Amino acid sequence: MAPAMDAKTSRISDDDRLLNMWLHNRSGNTARAYRADVGSFRQWADKPLADVVLDDLQGWFDCLKGSDATRRRKLASIKSALAFGVRVGFLDVDVGAALRLKRGRDRLSERILTEEDVRRIIDMEECPRKRVALRVLYFMGLRISEMCALTWRDMTRRQQGGVASVFGKGNKTRHVLVPAKLWKELVAVRADNWRPETPIVPGHDGSPLHLRAAHRLVKRAAKRAGLPDASAHWFRHAHASHALDNGAPAHVVQQTLGHSDLKTTTRYAHVREGDGGANYLKD
Known part of the structure; x- marks a missing residue:
């Protein structure tokens, strides 16, 4: 008989498990920034990552505020998480791969x-x-x-x-x-x-x-x-x-x-x- 899940394990979603694996061994500052980016997208989409489609990513990106560099950085975080989810078998399709942006002007x-x-x-x-x-x-x-x-x-x-x-x-x-x-x-x-x-x-x-x-x-x-x-x-x-x-x-x-x-x-x-x-x- 499989061991029963404790209360803490049973409450964690598949998306949370995916994020924990994706952010494992990253520095504290990097993990906080990436988690905030993905959290913002999850709140906007209001659906599990497995159900996300290209329209969701495009709509979220279009409504983002801030500089072009900031918007692109946030999108890159989501695309990275989705790609990782496919690699480890949590997600079936990497919808982020289909979203490509024109190269922005270098304002360094x-x-x-x-x-x-x-x-x-x-x-x-x-x-x-x-x-x-x-x-x-x-x-x-x-x-x-x-x-x-x-x-x-x-x-x-x-x-x-x-x-x-x-x-x-x-x-x-x-x-x-x-x-x-x-x-x-x-x-x-x-x-x-x-x-x-x-x-x-x-x-x-x-x-x-x-x-x-x-x-x-x-x-x-x-x-x-x-x-x-x-x-x-x-x-x-x-x-x-x-x-x-x-x-x-x-x-x-x-x-x-x-x-x-x-x-x-x-x-x-x-x-x-x-x-x-x-x-x-x-x-």
């Missing part, structure tokens, strides 16, 4: 701050703790969730500056340089009674800086500098663009940012005036 350049913009945002921030947070985002090129999660246990001192072990997207660890000046600034805002689990960028009370508080910190600093549209991720864009423009090898920037594909990194490269492939050929 609109989200890259100039070096002068970055300096102005940082210099206008009077609070040392908040200024350090902005400098960490820019000089280390971290995602805001990575910055909030960093503790002194992850930091290794070097003769000049140090190295941070960053646990990032895709559950991958990478080692990121901490410039000497930034290291001194981090030490300056560190509590006297610090421990290995002390955050490198603390909240106002010394506890870990919450993700929402970090976003507010950046938005307020950017607005103060006359750049109300800028977000924390724009500092990461700026790191990539400025490093490449100043001669950093693409593979070094790729490793710093944790890009799995070098093509993602080279999107930030700009052709300098008067430069071209011919300059690198022997005549």
Whole structure:
């Protein structure tokens, strides 16, 4: 006789089981974002994923609010979940495969701050703790969730500056340089009674800086500098663009940012005036 299901098991839907398998071993931030996207679609469709048809996906996508990039990201989440459901046998048909969108215009350049913009945002921030947070985002090129999660246990001192072990997207660890000046600034805002689990960028009370508080910190600093549209991720864009423009090898920037594909990194490269492939050929 098969064992009886307990109350908790009997209440979970097939869709919930599918999502739990799909999100297994993903990072906390990624899982929360994907679960929110799929939850929004399930609420709109009001039917099990097994009963979803192409019209449902098209109708949901057409009514989504937000930027084109945000709408496409949300759709990609749903398509990924549906494709996974087919691969593991939970769903019979991958209706998401039939929904294809025209490639959108690449607006990355609109989200890259100039070096002068970055300096102005940082210099206008009077609070040392908040200024350090902005400098960490820019000089280390971290995602805001990575910055909030960093503790002194992850930091290794070097003769000049140090190295941070960053646990990032895709559950991958990478080692990121901490410039000497930034290291001194981090030490300056560190509590006297610090421990290995002390955050490198603390909240106002010394506890870990919450993700929402970090976003507010950046938005307020950017607005103060006359750049109300800028977000924390724009500092990461700026790191990539400025490093490449100043001669950093693409593979070094790729490793710093944790890009799995070098093509993602080279999107930030700009052709300098008067430069071209011919300059690198022997005549």
